[in-house]
Amino acid sequence: MLNHMMTWVENVNGILWGPAALIFLAAIGIYLTIGTKFVHIKKFRYILKQTITNNKKDEDGAEGVITSSQSLFTSLASVIGMGSIVGVASALISGGPGALIWMWIASFIGMIIKYSEIILIIKYRKKTELGEFVGGPALYVKNGLKVPALGEIIVLLMVLVCLCSTMIQSNVIIENTLNFTGDDGVSKYAFAVINVVLVGIVLVGGIKRVGAVAEKIVPFMSGFYFIAGIIVIIANYANIIPSIQVMLQGFVSPVAVGGGVVGYGIKEAMQYGIARGFFVSGAGQSVFTVSHAPAKVKNPVEQAMYAITEIFLVTIICTVTGLSILTSGILSPEGNAAILVNEAFAQTSPFLGVFAGIALILFAYSTVIGLGYVGESQLSTIIHAGKAKIYRYVFLLFTFLGGIGGLQSIWAVTDLFLALVMFLNLIVMLLMSKEIFKTSNDFWLANDNEKRKQT
Known part of the structure; x- marks a missing residue:
């Protein structure tokens, strides 16, 4: 019965993350752009200057409980391990080299979608009974629509997405x-x-x-992971051009890897590239965007700018991950997404393999x-903040179950729930x-006028 259910899930994902999804997402991206x-x-x-190089203090009188950068890193923490490292590996295993290009396309479209989404999240956020700021679909659908x-x-x-x-x-x-450490049958538990x-x-x-921990872990490990990935790519420099060629080939036509034994089609590259690309960016899905709600800002656009920076940074990590795997020549449909990057790094240097494993553990954490x-x-x-705390115990149970269980079937179920969230949420965003547009355009008009006055 479980096999029949998973077959059904895969078939539905093929529709939700197939060509129709690309057309729908592209249309929304163009419309919002x-x-x-x-x-x-x-x-x-x-935007990059304001969010990365400009270390301005939080504005006086701004509502919120954490800084904009802490919100950024909390959001990055939700995707950078699972999405830009394991997610890329999963996309390449299931969709082939061409999937990486589809991930780039999905990330570019996702920038403006996530930017728009954060505007609604900040605009309709509320302060809970426990003094924290929260925002998301329940609030902007209830108070907006x-x-x-x-x-x-x-x-x-x-x-459900969070639990999966x-x-x-x-x-x-x-x-x-x-x-x-090796598995002796007990150590996993x-x-x-x-x-x-x-x-x-x-x-x-x-x-x-959460924000304080993410702010310390994410930038430190991202920087070192990036450097290590570049070392792997340079060490396999002879495979850089062939890897780019096979990516381009997989983007427009069927391609084979692993000595030509198994071929990847365009449909698979598109499906898994788009799915993992939006999984990486979190655009339109709210799950990986609501972490921006507690930020100390006066205007929603001040925080929405961080969406552009966030996806830009994540896409860089995605590219390094993808090229590390491809140039290492270890891509196989039978690969394990959870440790594929570790294997790619270890092939270049045992030290880098150890480092990659540690980095993945910290990113995952x-x-x-x-x-x-x-x-x-x-x-x-949607319920009293005190009662919502029961979620912690359910979440920790699923955290334990995931640690001792498998991976591939959970990816498929997660893709299904994410697709449902995304399509419902994007329809809401279209209606709002x-x-x-008014919030964004008014902010930038005022910003441009202020800069003209200063000059």
């Missing part, structure tokens, strides 16, 4: 740990328990502790704590697009 006057293209350099039931459905689907996703990421943690304890310690501290916050914060938008 035009409505916001190409802001993520025209203002790209300015006046259809609270739809928002609640989206939130429940988001919670923590299983994936916990599996990554345990698989990489066992790759170092012991490590799974240790993981649950370490996750629980952070979640008890709420968003402030930061992702789990990010997901823990997301699920609880979203439940608190006039608000998005």
Whole structure:
């Protein structure tokens, strides 16, 4: 029965993440791009300067409980391990080399979608009974569209995504740990328990502790992972051009890897590239965007800018991951996504293999704590914040189960729930697009006028 169910899930995913999805997402991306006057293209350099190089203090009187950068890193924590490392490996295993190009396309479209989404999240956020700020579909659907039931459905689907996703990421943690220590039949359960304890310690501290931990782990490990990945690519420099060629070939026509034994079609490259690309960016799905809700800002656009930076940074990590795997020549349909990057790095140097494993464990850990916050914060938008805390215990149970279980079937189920969240949420965003455009365009008009005055 389980096999029949998984076959059904795969068939539905083939539709939801297939050509129709690309057309739908591209149409929405173009519509939002035009409505916001190409802001993520025209203002790209300015946005990077404001969000990366400009270390301005939080504005006086701004509502929120954590800084904009902490919100950014909490959001990055939710995707950077699972998405830009394990997600890329999964896309390449299931869709072939061409999937990486489809991931780039999905990320570019995702920039303006996530930018627009954060505007709604900040605009309609609320302060809970426990003094924390939360935002998401339940609030902007209820207060914007006046259809609270739809928002609640989206939130429940988001919670399911978080529970499935923590299983994936916990599996990554345990698989990489066992790759170092070996599995004696008992250690997997012991490590799974240790993981649950370490996750629980952070979640008890709420968003402030989650943000503080993410702000320390994510930039440090991202920088070192990037450098290590570049070393792997340079070490395999003879395979760089062939890897790019096979990527381009897989983008427009069927391609074979592994000595030509197994071929990948364009449909698979598109399906898994788009699915993992949007999984990486989190665009339109709310799950990986609501972490921006507690940020201390006065205007929603001030935080929405971080969406552009976030996806740009994640896409760089994705590219390094993809090229590390392809240039190492270890891509195989039978590969294990959880440790494929580790194997690619280890092939270049045992030291780099150890480093990659440690980096993946830390990235995965930061992702789990990010997901823990997301699920609880979203439940608190539809029920009392105190009652929403019960989610922590359910989440930790799924974290344990993921640590001792498999991975591939959970990816398929997660893709299904993510697709449902995304399509429902994107329809809502279309219906509320006039608000998005007005908020964005008014901000940039005022910003441009202020800069003219200063000159």
